[in-house]
Amino acid sequence: MKRLDHAEAASRFIASTAHEAFHDQRLWDLRQKRDREAHHIPEWEALRELASAIKEHTLSNLAGYLEAFERNATANGVKVHWARDAAEHNQIVHDILSERSAKTLVKSKSMLTEECDMRPFLEARGIEVIETDLGERIQQLDDEPPSHIVVPAVHKLRGDVSEVFARTLGTEPGNEDVHYLAESQRRTTRPYFLAAEAGMTGANFAVAETGAFVVCTNEGNADLSANLPKLHIASIGIEKLIPRTEHLGVFIRLLSRSALGSPITQYTSHFRSPREGAEMHIVLVDHGRSARLGMADFWPALKCIRCGACMNTCPVYRRSGGLSYGATYSGPIGVIIDPTFDIRKYSNLPFASTLNGSCTSVCPVKINIHEQIYKWRRVMSEKRQLPLVKKATMKAAGQVFGSPRLYRAAISATGMAIEGLPRFAIYNWFNKWGRQREVPDAPEATFRAWYLKNRGGR
Amino acid sequence: MKVGLFIPCYVDAFFPEVGIATLEILERCGLDVAYPLDQTCCGQPMGNSGCQEDAAPAEALFVKNFKEFDYIVGPSGSCVHHIRAHFDAIPQTEEVTKLRAATYELVEFLHDVVKLKAFPWAEFPHKVGLHNSCSTLRALRTASASEIDEPPFSKPMNLLRQVRGIEFVTPARPDECCGFGGTFSVFEEPVSAKMGYDKVNDHARAGAEYIVSADMSCLMHQKGCAERLGVGVKFIHIAQILNGARA
Numbered sequence: 001m002k003r004l005d006h007a008e009a010a011s012r013f014i015a016s017t018a019h020e021a022f023h024d025q026r027l028w029d030l031r032q033k034r035d036r037e038a039h040h041i042p043e044w045e046a047l048r049e050l051a052s053a054i055k056e057h058t059l060s061n062l063a064g065y066l067e068a069f070e071r072n073a074t075a076n077g078v079k080v081h082w083a084r085d086a087a088e089h090n091q092i093v094h095d096i097l098s099e100r101s102a103k104t105l106v107k108s109k110s111m112l113t114e115e116c117d118m119r120p121f122l123e124a125r126g127i128e129v130i131e132t133d134l135g136e137r138i139q140q141l142d143d144e145p146p147s148h149i150v151v152p153a154v155h156k157l158r159g160d161v162s163e164v165f166a167r168t169l170g171t172e173p174g175n176e177d178v179h180y181l182a183e184s185q186r187r188t189t190r191p192y193f194l195a196a197e198a199g200m201t202g203a204n205f206a207v208a209e210t211g212a213f214v215v216c217t218n219e220g221n222a223d224l225s226a227n228l229p230k231l232h233i234a235s236i237g238i239e240k241l242i243p244r245t246e247h248l249g250v251f252i253r254l255l256s257r258s259a260l261g262s263p264i265t266q267y268t269s270h271f272r273s274p275r276e277g278a279e280m281h282i283v284l285v286d287h288g289r290s291a292r293l294g295m296a297d298f299w300p301a302l303k304c305i306r307c308g309a310c311m312n313t314c315p316v317y318r319r320s321g322g323l324s325y326g327a328t329y330s331g332p333i334g335v336i337i338d339p340t341f342d343i344r345k346y347s348n349l350p351f352a353s354t355l356n357g358s359c360t361s362v363c364p365v366k367i368n369i370h371e372q373i374y375k376w377r378r379v380m381s382e383k384r385q386l387p388l389v390k391k392a393t394m395k396a397a398g399q400v401f402g403s404p405r406l407y408r409a410a411i412s413a414t415g416m417a418i419e420g421l422p423r424f425a426i427y428n429w430f431n432k433w434g435r436q437r438e439v440p441d442a443p444e445a446t447f448r449a450w451y452l453k454n455r456g457g458r
Numbered sequence: 459m460k461v462g463l464f465i466p467c468y469v470d471a472f473f474p475e476v477g478i479a480t481l482e483i484l485e486r487c488g489l490d491v492a493y494p495l496d497q498t499c500c501g502q503p504m505g506n507s508g509c510q511e512d513a514a515p516a517e518a519l520f521v522k523n524f525k526e527f528d529y530i531v532g533p534s535g536s537c538v539h540h541i542r543a544h545f546d547a548i549p550q551t552e553e554v555t556k557l558r559a560a561t562y563e564l565v566e567f568l569h570d571v572v573k574l575k576a577f578p579w580a581e582f583p584h585k586v587g588l589h590n591s592c593s594t595l596r597a598l599r600t601a602s603a604s605e606i607d608e609p610p611f612s613k614p615m616n617l618l619r620q621v622r623g624i625e626f627v628t629p630a631r632p633d634e635c636c637g638f639g640g641t642f643s644v645f646e647e648p649v650s651a652k653m654g655y656d657k658v659n660d661h662a663r664a665g666a667e668y669i670v671s672a673d674m675s676c677l678m679h680q681k682g683c684a685e686r687l688g689v690g691v692k693f694i695h696i697a698q699i700l701n702g703a704r705a
Contacts, residue, residue: 011648020652028631035605044607313605315635319652352646354639354653355506356592361605374544377508386508390645394509401467401504402515404496411471432644436651437682440472447470447477451493455481 001345003387004327006352010320013155023155024318030151031312033261034362041253051250052366055303058208058241059293065208065241066284072211073282076273083285086116089235092283093118093200096233097127102197106189108215108222109133110202111149111306112235112285115328130192132221134185141168147322147330150259150308155321189221199225201271203236204305205251206282209244212272213282216255216265223269230278234271238289239302251305254364259307292340297375301336303365310359310369316352325349332359336372339379347385350376389428411446462524463493464532464561466500466675473674479697480533480564486579486701487572494523501547502540506640514547525553529571530561533697535594535673536640538563543597564697565672566600569613576620579702583623586699587666587691588614589657589680591673592635600672604633614672614696621699629660638679654683662689672696 014020038044058065070080081096083089089112097105105127113119119129119140131140135152139145142164146152153161158176165171171184201222203213213234215222226232242251256265274280293299311317311331322330327338327346335353338346350373359369380386400406433439445453461484465477484491500520501513520541524530532538541561548554568574594600594614601612618624637643637653644650658680661669669691671677677693684691694703 007646007648010646014648014652024656031605038605039607041607315637315653316646316649319649319656350508351642352649354592354635354637354642354650356635356639357596358592358603358605358633358635361596361603374506377506378510379508381508381510390507391509394504394507394512398501398504398509398512398515401499401501401513402519404498404519407467407498411467429644432647433682435647436686437654437679438685439682440678443472443474445474447465447474448493448495450474450478451481452495455493 001342003347004325004345004349006320006324006326006348009324009326010352013321013324014319019155019157019321020319022157023321026154027312027318030259030261031309031362034258034309034312035261037257037261037263041257047250047254048364048366051254051305051364052303054242054247054250055365056300058243059239059299059302062238062241062293065243066238068208069206069211069241070284072209074211076211078211078273078280078282081281081283083283083287085287089116089283089285089287090118090121093233093235094122094125094127096231096281097122097198098125100197100231102127102231104128104130104192104196105198105200106130106132106192106196106225106229107200108202108217108225109136109152110200110235111146111328112202112237112287113200114145115287116235116285130189130196132189132193132225133217134182134219137185137189138164141165144323145328148308148311149306149329149333155323193224193228196229198231198233199227199229200233200235201226203234203240204255205242205248206236206240207243207245207248208241210272212245212270213240214248215269215271216252216267217269218266220267223267226269226271227275231281232271232274232278233281233283235283235285237285237287239304255305255307258309258362258364288340295340298336298340298372300367301333301372303367304333305365307364309362309364313358313362315356315358316354320352325352332369332373333367336369336376339376343380343383343385347380350380393429408448459489459529460527461489461491462527462530463491464497464500464524464530464537465493466532466534466537467498468678469533469674472678473695476533476674476695476697479695479701479703480531483564483568483697483701484531487568487574489572497523500537500540501545502537503641505540505544505547510544510547517545517548520545521548521554521557525557528560529567530557531564531567532561533564533672533695534675535563535591535598535600536675539593539597563594563598563600563672565594565614565617566598568700569600569617574617577617577700577702580620580700581622581702581704582699584667584705585625585627585665586618586668586670587627587629587661587664588618588632589636589661589669589671589673589676590614590633591671591676594672595633617700618670618696624699627661627664627666629664629666631660634660636676636680638676640675643679650679651683654679655687658684658687658689658691662691666691668692668694670694670696670699
């Protein structure tokens, strides 16, 4: 797989100045709302500690909790399936649907089904899949993946949405009124809720002791998807487990405050057993999670509750847009998860970070995101995934900085500290530095020369 | 107390005045300061790029240069953070771990070790915007970060408030990274430059005449951005103000 060029994709996003400016400000607003909510709660930092500890405990005992969950969900009348990977997940879902001759599936937002590329799989087999989350629906109609895990169409301006809806839903061209647009989507989606033979949700949390799962949304679309059709399928990543119902008291307080700066989502729906005359299926999906759990440096990424706070605070993400990461997960959490899916393709992503650390500070489950980004850079070097120019530049720099003689020769020659590097590296460096920035002037003398002259006797 | 003066490579090559100010202010404190003449770099560019093994010669040289000192002090939060957190390309002997812990960024050294309370020689009659680098803010923790629920504190502000005539202005996003990020500035040039533009514009809108920071690398990047944009903000290292620079 070709190496993804994040910088190039980001430069295209930045070139569209109105989009970049809106995107940056919109997500910065979410960050500020998050700060206000968090700072209202005196025990906020303690809650983060607790959430992190609960997740760490659960992940350390995951097999037992998964079995308990399966046992309890089965006792509740739910059919539990296990999927090792995306292919198994998609096949299981398709089998459930086709055995019941279901032709239409309404679904709420699920990053897991994006990960599994489920929609094209089902559509190729004659099943119509309707995303019912507004942002996700916009992205589906525009044939784009979500650019943000919580606000999937945040990179679009209202004019873009108007254009997509005019083209796909037949709304009035040029009408950019948000109420009109939202209402149009609602009206075109409603008939699907009533007609669909099957509904699908993800889950934010799965409770081992009860076999129940919880879905947090703001639009109510998950409840319609789950409750109108006679068949409800929930796709759940195995890292979503928490031991007990009481632990929801920690996570629910953190989730929406971190995500959107609201105290709680509009809907926090608990699903436990099928309605009378209806069926409920749960597909527990691994898709690389067990392997990640075995990675000494990277397993804490599995604590993630998909709030998106790290994306909202990330100054790089805000300027580059989620699609520039070319992956299901973008922003800081994407940078540390995506390489586990394809190390070659995503080998540039750990460098799409200034290592400023703000992501780690806002993470409600205290994932050491920026430290993992740093470690991924080492892994990319060790696994020979760095571009040759970068590798050669660093090797040469290491030699220059390891030798006082080479270093002094380098800076005395031109006043430039990196003159000792190969010519191509210097040109590459200065071309890029100077494209939108001035290069600093070289002073008359280095600090060392000044020191020798003025403190030479020491 | 023997203090080793650590002048990072880019300060040595491009900003000798920052090295001079750092040396002079430490001398004003009556400390026994020396600058090891064979120093080069802490190894951060290689480490930051994932090429940790290429940092080994620079790290070994750093230890050779500075092992004799009680404290090692440098005017760069980012380099000091690298030494504290990532200086592990060479075997971690007792000598190495001791040296890593004894390495201080100038502001935290003046604030926490020397406990310097007054700068009678310092006067800076200008409107100043403070830029805390991410290394000082979130790694060395010399100031509180807005996203963390904690009582506000700021060691650089505690020092700067003692300077006569200085006036502070606050940008809309005081904690936002400026986009330098070491090698990020080149490998991710489009995003880096955009962040730099946003940063200098934010300070200019707040009315800053000067942007001051404990990290000259952030300022080098911001200065390059401001000059290209034609934004008339000036840049100065905190050591220069604390040492009595008037402009």
